[in-house]
Amino acid sequence: MRPSEGSTGTSQSLARGLAILSTFHSDRPLIGVSELSRGLELSRSTVHRYVATLAKLGYLQQDPDSKRYRLGPKVLDLGFSALNSMDLLEVSAPHLRRLSDETQRTVNVAILDGTDVVYIERCRAARPGQQQIDLNLHVGARLPAYCTAMGKAILAFLSEERLEEVIERIDFVPRGPNTLTDPKAFREELVKIRASGIAINDEELAYGLRSIAAPIYSQSGDVLAALNLAIHRTIVSMEELVERFAPAVIQTASDISLSMGHRLAPA
Amino acid sequence: MRPSEGSTGTSQSLARGLAILSTFHSDRPLIGVSELSRGLELSRSTVHRYVATLAKLGYLQQDPDSKRYRLGPKVLDLGFSALNSMDLLEVSAPHLRRLSDETQRTVNVAILDGTDVVYIERCRAARPGQQQIDLNLHVGARLPAYCTAMGKAILAFLSEERLEEVIERIDFVPRGPNTLTDPKAFREELVKIRASGIAINDEELAYGLRSIAAPIYSQSGDVLAALNLAIHRTIVSMEELVERFAPAVIQTASDISLSMGHRLAPA
DNA sequence: TATCCTTGTTCCACCAATCGGAACGCTGTC
């Protein structure tokens, strides 16, 4: 290959190995060496070496029948080390539970990663409502930030500089009946959120899905994450959702920020 | 295949990169290049190349202040791909929830990985009991199989061959007041479990911790996982625990096995 | 302020770890 690639100072083998790992997905749990080699445009022997390494370390497991590979339990360790490294989790857990008990609703916490939000914690309603809205939203799930309340709640409080970076990379695609697809309108929405302290999502992600979210701050005053509460449209109107739940959501988010060491007045 | 043949046919770089990743732990969330290089006995430049690669791909993030690194949200993707690859999860979720509602207890599902059990799903009691037993037992957590009810429930139904392999690698260390530390006694215990279909843990892992577990079978009739229900000693006696909860636990485990395609009579 | 650490980072010439073609054994299909 050309030495003039943009990859100086990085390890090819490591990148390839990780590329192999991340090829495995919920919908493609079992993959063989040949299939991988075609996908990554590498020889079967090379792929086999990587796969053998991953298997030896427990990150992959070979299915005895089909000889193909699946993710091993070892990768769970990584994921949960990441989760537990965030003290945000420990701090927010009791607050989440309280909010969930009070409102009898499922509530979530997510962080921003690139242009996505990543769920890092959820507390389900003790007594599930009749309308379960579950877009496969487990912890670890990703959604585009621009069409979620949590995403907007975080973006609204980023520095102008960082916001610019993120917005440039957003692909504004319609996802629900009311998705904001115009960057200008989106910016205006963020201004409103910054003023009110609460972000709403009225079927911007999917039909029927309504949600409100508030930002969580770190000790240094930066936005760290967001807290949300989602309900199906058949249960409450948007006005009712805001009126009934917004104060509790804002209060809880603020409590969490406080527990994280945040002292009022974001810089 | 030759035994003790070190690293033929495996990728050194990949192994090292993953070693770096797994150095990050809940209790050591931030690590610098120099610290890593000392721990792995590699030069700082080499470690830096790996770290740069991991950071570029989103598996690590650099803290702007301390210049040290932490796990990035990208590793969550891996962990949750692994979790969602198991259709056991989807299948067992409703059963778990029902059992938890019925018993008002926290119930768990775990699989075997080496000599450990790994929690892959948990359903917490809707109304938490006064005595919360939480040894940091989130999904993804590991415990030694030999001193847990779920571990014993799985081991008891392994083939003699596989059991042999596992037992040889177990380090029988006392963990609670009643830990089984004699391999012979342990084997006898497994025979009992195989006969009764239920595994009990009476303070073998930790003081005060009691638990019962039943095996879950795959379509092919192999043990796949185990389901448990744990309670603190102050709440029920061992007899009461078995009497009151064992039938429901066994029934639920059996329901899950059935949903997985298992048809009666384990081989 | 001047010094001496240590840190993360970059560069580069050397060399060993990695690469991929070829071949093997196996398992299904036609």
Add this chain to the structure above:
DNA sequence: GACAGCGTTCCGATTGGTGGAACAAGGATA
């Protein structure tokens, strides 16, 4: 029985990896 696909192993050629040296930045000490 021939064939095609798979996972796996081997080995010589070479490319990607290695680590020492050097740099800038930050902290601590004096």
